Amino acid sequence: MTDAVRALMAGAIDYAGLFPPAALSMAEAVANYDDYRQGAHAWALGRFIVPATRLPEFAEVAAPRWPHGETAAPWRVSALLAGVDLETEVAQVADFDSRHGRSGGIVPDGERGGAWIDTVELRVNEPAAVRHVAEVVPRWLDAYVEITIADDPAPMIRAIADAGVRAKVRTGGVTTDAFPTAAQLARFLACCAAHRVPFKATAGLHHPLRAEYRLTYAPDAPLGTMFGYLNVFVAAVFAREQLGPSELTALLEERELGAFTLDADGIGWRGRRVAIDAVRAAHADLAQSFGSCSFTEPVEDATALGLL
Numbered sequence: 001m002t003d004a005v006r007a008l009m010a011g012a013i014d015y016a017g018l019f020p021p022a023a024l025s026m027a028e029a030v031a032n033y034d035d036y037r038q039g040a041h042a043w044a045l046g047r048f049i050v051p052a053t054r055l056p057e058f059a060e061v062a063a064p065r066w067p068h069g070e071t072a073a074p075w076r077v078s079a080l081l082a083g084v085d086l087e088t089e090v091a092q093v094a095d096f097d098s099r100h101g102r103s104g105g106i107v108p109d110g111e112r113g114g115a116w117i118d119t120v121e122l123r124v125n126e127p128a129a130v131r132h133v134a135e136v137v138p139r140w141l142d143a144y145v146e147i148t149i150a151d152d153p154a155p156m157i158r159a160i161a162d163a164g165v166r167a168k169v170r171t172g173g174v175t176t177d178a179f180p181t182a183a184q185l186a187r188f189l190a191c192c193a194a195h196r197v198p199f200k201a202t203a204g205l206h207h208p209l210r211a212e213y214r215l216t217y218a219p220d221a222p223l224g225t226m227f228g229y230l231n232v233f234v235a236a237v238f239a240r241e242q243l244g245p246s247e248l249t250a251l252l253e254e255r256e257l258g259a260f261t262l263d264a265d266g267i268g269w270r271g272r273r274v275a276i277d278a279v280r281a282a283h284a285d286l287a288q289s290f291g292s293c294s295f296t297e298p299v300e301d302a303t304a305l306g307l308l
Contacts, residue, residue, distance in 0.1 A: 004262035005307050006043065007279045008233050013298055014046040014078060014200070014291040018054075021174050021216035022293035026054065030062045032295070033075070041299045041308065046289045047078040047119065052089045055079065055096050059115075063100070066114030074101070075115040078144075081122040083129075086136045093117050093141065119144060121168055121200075127159035134163035144168040144200055149180050149188045157188075161195040166288070171232065172204015174215050176224045179204060185227065186235065186248035193239040193286060202291040205229040207301050210255050227252060229290055229298060230307070234260065234267055236287035237274050257305055 015036065016022075017029035024032070033048050050058045058077075066075055079096075081089045101116040119142040124130050130145055137143040146168035147156045160167050169188050172179045180188075192199045207213055209228035214221040235243075235251045243251070251269055254260075261268035266275040274282075292298055302308045 002262045002307075003264045003276055004267050004279055005302075007276060008230075008237070008262070008267070008283055008287075009044050010283065011044065011046045012229075012233070012283070012287075012289045013044050013295055014049050014289045015295050016049040016202070016291040016293045017295075018050060019291075019293050024293075026057050026061045030058070030065060034062075034065045036295050037075070041295075044299065045295060047076040049078050049080065049121075049291055052079045052081050052092050052120075055092060059096065059100060062115065066100070068114055072114055077115055077117045078119040078121055079117050081120050083122040083124070083133075086122075086132065090120070090136055090138070090141075093120060094138075118142060121146065123147075124156075127155060130156065130159040130163050130165065134165055137165070142166060146170065146202070149184045153188050154191050157191045157195050157197055161197050167192055167197050167199040169199060169201050170203050171201045171227050171290075172224075176215070176222070179224065179226070182227075182249045182252040183245070185232070186239075186245050186252055189232075189236050189239040189248060190245055193236070193242070196285070198286055198288050199236075200289045200291065201229075201232055205232065205290045206292055206294055206297045208298070208305055208307060209257060210253060230260065230302075232290070233283070233287045234269060237267060237279055237282040238269065238272065240282045240286050241274055241278065243272070262307070 015033050017024045017032055036042060036045050067073060079093050097117055120137060121144040123146040133143050133145055143165040145160060145165055147153055149169060157167060204226050207226060207228055208230040210231050212223045213226050215224045231252050231254055235248050238251060239248055259270050266273055267279050
């Protein structure tokens with residue numbers, strides 16, 4: 001594994017095993033996440049994604065596996081909010097953290113608890129809704145607001161920037177119509193970079209490179225053209241360096257691993273280079289993470305390509 005890969009992907013894979021196409025039970029998803037935290041690729045693992053409505057179930061199933069003690073690293077958790085009664089959902093998150101978080105929650109054995117919700121995610125459809133999120137969600141929570149990108153996302157991205165929250169983009173799903181075009185995604189990346197808005201992606205990023213893959217785990221599932229998470233994150237790095245929309249689109253459509261270089265000095269794509277410090281900065285303040293219902297698939301595919 002090169003320095004560039006680690007700079008790009010550290011903590012980047014948010015585990016969404018509860019969601020399709022995996023759609024695991026809480027017990028299965030929790031057990032997987034616990035295993036991944038202790039595995040060789042734990043450095044790439046991000047947060048456990050759980051709907052706020054299932055937080056009590058999550059606590060009941062996961063608490064026996066949480067680390068305890070003042071020096072234990074807590075599980076990082078992101079709660080998905082429905083957004084219908086935002087005040088109530090935020091209160092549920094705060095209650096969870098007060099019961100189970102390291103900032104003060106006491107578990108029965110008298111030690112600090114080992115899980116902490118530090119991000120929330122929800123869909124919004126207009127700038128006024130973004131402003132409402134900023135008013136209700138406290139600053140100790142990072143709020144990712146999911147927007148559609150079929151139309152020009154600039155008004156929503158400007159509202160997100162003004163509100164001091166973060167963006168979320170859907171990059172796929174279990175049907176072909178759930179995938180945006182490369183040009184739409186390139187426009188989103190360029191807009192986030194221009195307005196200095198951190199983002200995360202969700203859905204359809206199980207594989208490093210753009211190609212045709214089965215849309216679900218069913219043996220007869222239809223094929224669809226999926227974005228590669230390497231494409232998306234490298235495109236974000238170059239968007240931060242002000243690469244133009246047409247070139248970003250071509251980068252998102254890139255299918256040749258040989259077109260990329262990832263080494264100790266930085267990242268390259270077809271003759272263009274970005275230094276390693278800029279790669280780290282892009283991961284820190286722009287391309288934050290991507291949600292995947294599988295952690296093993298992104299890791300195994302990257303290993304097979306010699307990236308890990």
